[in-house]
Amino acid sequence: MKKGCALFLLLVLMVSLLSGCHGSRGAQAFVIPESFDTSKTYEITFWAKNDTNKTQTNIYEKAIRDFEALYPNIHVNMRLYTDYGKIYNDVITNIATQTTPNVCITYPDHIATYMTGDNVIVPLDELFADAKYGLDGAELQFDGPSLGEMVPEFLEECAFNGDGIHYAVPYMRSTEAMYINQDYVEQLGYELPDVLTWDFVWEVADKAAEKNQDGTYKLNGQNVMIPFIYKSTDNMMIQMLKQLDAGYSTPEGEVLIFNDETRSILETVAEHVRTGAFSTFKISSYPANFLNAGQCVFAVDSTAGSTWMGSEAPLSDIAPDKYVQFKTAVRPVPQFDPEHPQMISQGPSICIFNKHDPQEVLASWLFTQYLLTNDVQNAYAGTEGYVPVTLKAQQSEEYQAYLNDPAQYDVKLAATQLLMAHTQDTFVTPVFNGSTSLRDAAGQLIESTAKSVRRNETVDDAYFEKLYKDTQSLYRLDQLQSQQSRTDGSDLGRLPSTAVALLVTLVVVWVLIGLYTLYEQIRKKRAKKP
Amino acid sequence: MKKVLAIMLILVLALSATACSGKKSSEDPTKKSEGVMTYAEYDAAALDSEVVIETYVQAKQGWWEDNGQGKATLYTQDGDGAYFIYNAYISEEDYNKLGEGQKIKVTGYKAEWSGEVEVAEGATIEIEDGKWVAEAVDITDKLGTDELIKYQNQKVVVKGATVEAKEDGAAFWYNWDNSGVQGDDIYFDVTANMGTYTFTLESYLTGSDTDVYKAAEALEAGKTIDVEGYLYWYEGPQPHVTKITVK
Incomplete structure (x- = not known):
């Protein structure tokens, strides 16, 4: 009985020591499921930003309707914002309560802050390359862009963490222009x-x-x-x-x-x-x-x-x-x-928030990719002087016709063509x-x-x-x-007293565990002696 | 005994009534402390010049924190005119002390943004003793006239206005172009004094949980209403509504 108690105590101690410190960490890293489960229903939330422009709202709504028709087991609930700052504040608040949206239109600067939590944002490179559900994947229900059909400069802006990994995809791009x-x-x-x-x-x-x-x-x-x-x-x-x-x-x-x-x-x-x-x-x-x-x-x-x-x-x-x-x-x-x-180079990007259910994340990724299809890209870009972020959309007949349409506002087309002509002259800040x-x-x-x-x-x-x-x-x-x-490894000064106390406690506990184990082994050996 | 109690009660009531009315009558909303501008002086001050005013809070938009700095936007007024205080620096604790009518001293710079004359972002606020609540001024017959701008930022009422349908037949829109959702600003048009004007429910002033926001959502085109609010300006009059009464 004593032995059982001691073992139990030991286990509790070990579990609390080893996992207790990690209690505040985020979800498990996302692993792509073998296949998308169409037998279950998934509700995903999409926080979108529009430029107080009704046409843009209509385009989001149509995109959701069209996507849901292709994937009847995925329901997208949209929440509209007209201000990136408000999205940012709401996301920060919701990270703490683990109620982040699934898909969110945002700026890379903001994503960098979201990423201070572990596994909050889904890295996308493996998803890009997935044969079934990746960019231009075999099992997609729509005609999305391949990796080579993304505008490289815009995609590169979403690999901002110094590790070469993409934590977002571009959604629309613009620059500044001088109107004279x-x-x-x-x-x-x-x-x-x-x-x-x-x-x-x-x-x-x-x-x-x-x-x-x-x-x-x-x-x-x-x-x-x-x-x-x-x-x-x-x-x-x-x-x-x-x-x-x-x-x-x-x-x-x-x-x-x-x-x-x-x-x-x-x-x-x-x-x-x-x-x-x-x-x-x-x-x-x-x-x-x-x-x-x-x-x-x-x-x-x-x-x-x-x-x-x-x-x-x-x-x-x-x-x-x-x-x-x-x-x-x-x-x-x-x-x-x-x-x-x-x-x-500026404009909205899309990030995906990690969730406990990988299927839900996969559903989010499917919707994210749908926003990169020609239908959505061309329609949204036409609302303003935005440029589609895929070469597939930019080179489409529909888009070329739009650029030459005399019925379009000429200043909007000039602004659009300015960015298309100068894409290689754009930059983003770290x-x-x-x-x-x-x-x-x-x-x-x-x-x-x-x-x-x-x-x-x-x-x-x-x-x-x-x-x-x-x-x-x-x-x-x-x-x-x-x-x-601090990240340069320079002198950090003295540790705070609370940290010192915690470290001392950890050492003492481990020493006690060691002593107890040693004591038990000696006791067993003695007991075995005739 | 009962008689004595009754007399005492009457006395107490009378005293408290006197106290209340005394407070009201003792507050002269045009009177200024030394070194403080009168409304006329504020009105005459050049843009970008420093202004020091004493005024009374009539309404406030929510407090928020920007890079660790508490900020709030206030609709204020004295006996002679109104002052819009944009993003003044104020702690949350002090902001919570700003009830309706609270007297404050504001030090900042005068500015104009799209026609709205205001005390610019970054003004400081001192809370002073005194309370005064402005009565809404009826500006119905001033709409469409050059005189209207004199009432900028004041608590005003437009009476007998007719709600006009938006392009899609709706009585109101969330956001100026109907791109918003519940919780966003509400825009509705009214006809009064032979002109049509857009009125706004500024969500930071009157959010979706307020009676007036719900009243706006219940508006119907063609109905006659009285509308009370603050005469905000953005490229022309665009009152921020605080009360709607359907006739």
């Missing part, structure tokens, strides 16, 4: 080049900011004129740094942004805020509202926002009587070296846990500088030093730095 009131540029005596330099933009913008004696602007005769307005100042800073080959971050997450080139960019921004040539979305409003009202020369916004841009824009927030007629030109974002343009904060900080540097100039604060060396320090602290980039240095 060409009439104004020419009115100011300039000819519009194919690729604009930053110097050109600043020069024209300064000229456009000149006023009459009565306070109206010479260029438009109105009381309002923002010659150059930028929607995403995060992207503005990131692209300028990239074009200058200046530091932003390392792939591992070391923050490099607080450098001299950044300061030089901020000084330029300050100079042109001072002349009234430059403002931002956060400070003023949507670039389209100014551009379409003839109150702007250069407006930078996403190609995925192209249906809002221009004097014939099908979507608008301003009153019809505020529209001004002008020729809208679409160009890449300004460059430092126009011979070698560089622009950001993704790591904390990269979202760094991106926010990049934009905040511009926003803060612009606001300070508008508020007549002194913007000098001391200002920038303080700005760097405050931004580092606000976005906890100093903590990112220290996390990074």
Whole structure:
């Protein structure tokens, strides 16, 4: 009896020691089932993002209906969002309660944070290659793309963890474009080049900011004129740094942004805020509202926002009587070296959350792949200046006809073709846990500088030093730095007392187990002696 | 004994009534402390200039945390005009102290975003003693006139408005283009004073669990309603609705 008790105690101790520490870990790693079980019903949740665009919502709904018709045992419940940040916050909350969606449209930066939990996100490479259910797999009920039919640059963006493994698939891609009131540029005596330099933009913008004696602007005769307005100042800073080959971050997450080139960019921004040539979305409003009202020369916004841009824009927030007629030109974002343009690649990707039932994960993967079919890709890309992420869709007859359809809004098509022509000139920033904060900080540097100039604060060396320090602290980039240095194996300092206590307890328990086992063996030997 | 008790009760009641009315009447919502702008001074202040105001919270959008910084957006008003306080910096503890009518001192910068004049993001708030709740001003006959902008951000009411059908016949949409779902902002159109205007239920102000949100979901085209809310501006008037009364 004593022996039984001791053995039981030992087992309990071992189990608690060996597995107790792992109690907080995520689900088991996903293993692809041999075959998809069609005898059971699977409910999967899909958190989708639309650009407050009803057509996009309709396309998701149709995709779900069509998919469910092919797989009657899979039911997809969609939850719609209009904001990536909200999706991110909800996912983080739901990871803790193990109620994440099955399939989620999101950004790689966000996925990097989701991945701080074990096996939360399903790695996709084995699924890509699976002969039955992989990309272009033999048992798929639809005609999806093969691996070779994915646009390589866009797919590569989803292998962001430094391990070469894909944790997402791209869904749609866009970049930023400069939407230009060409009439104004020419009115100011300039000819519009194919690729604009930053110097050109600043020069024209300064000229456009000149006023009459009565306070109206010479260029438009109105009381309002923002010659150059930028929607995403995060992207503005990131692209300028990239074009200058200046530091932003390392792939591992070391923050490099607080450098001299950044300061030089901020000084330029300050100079042109001072002349009234430059403002931002956060400070003023949507670039389209100014551009379409003839109150702007250069407006930078996403190609995925192209249906809002221009004097014939099908979507608008301003009153019809505020529209001004002008020729809208679409160009890449300004460059430092126009011979070698560089622009950001952005747009939603899709990740799959791991679940205890591998069949449920497989169902999620089937639906994810369905979103890559030509039907979905072509339809969704057509809602805005998005580009399909598969060559299969891009090269399809349907898509080619769309690109040449005179009934389509010409600014949207120009924005789409801009990205297709420059896919090889796109880049993405490194993704790591904390990269979202760094991106926010990049934009905040511009926003803060612009606001300070508008508020007549002194913007000098001391200002920038303080700005760097405050931004580092606000976005906890100093903590990112220290996390990074830990991964480099540098000195971690003394262990916390709780950790020391835990380690000591573990050692003591194991010593006691050892002593007890030894004691039992000696006792047995003695008992066997005649 | 009973008589004494009754007299005491009456006295207590009378005293408390006096106290209440005294508090109400003692609060002058136009009076300002030293160093604080009057509404007229705020109104005249240039954009991007620093402003210091005393005002009374009429309604608030939810508190949230952004990179560790607590933020909240407030609809506030004094006896002369209204102030929209956008994403002021405030702790959750202080935010919870901001009941209807709570007096606050706000220090920040004046800004304009798509026509909406506001105290820009990052203003600081001090909670002061005092309470005052604004009465809704009837702006029905101001709709469509140049005078309307004077009421920007104030608590207003539009009376006898007719609910107009959206393009698809619905009385309201979730999101401006019907791309949303329950819980998102609600948009509905009304005709009043010979013009049609879009009113909004801002979900951060009046979420799907509020009576007014449910009332909006029950709207029918052609019905006559009174609508109360705050005269928010986005490229034109776009009131944030807090009360709907179907006639």
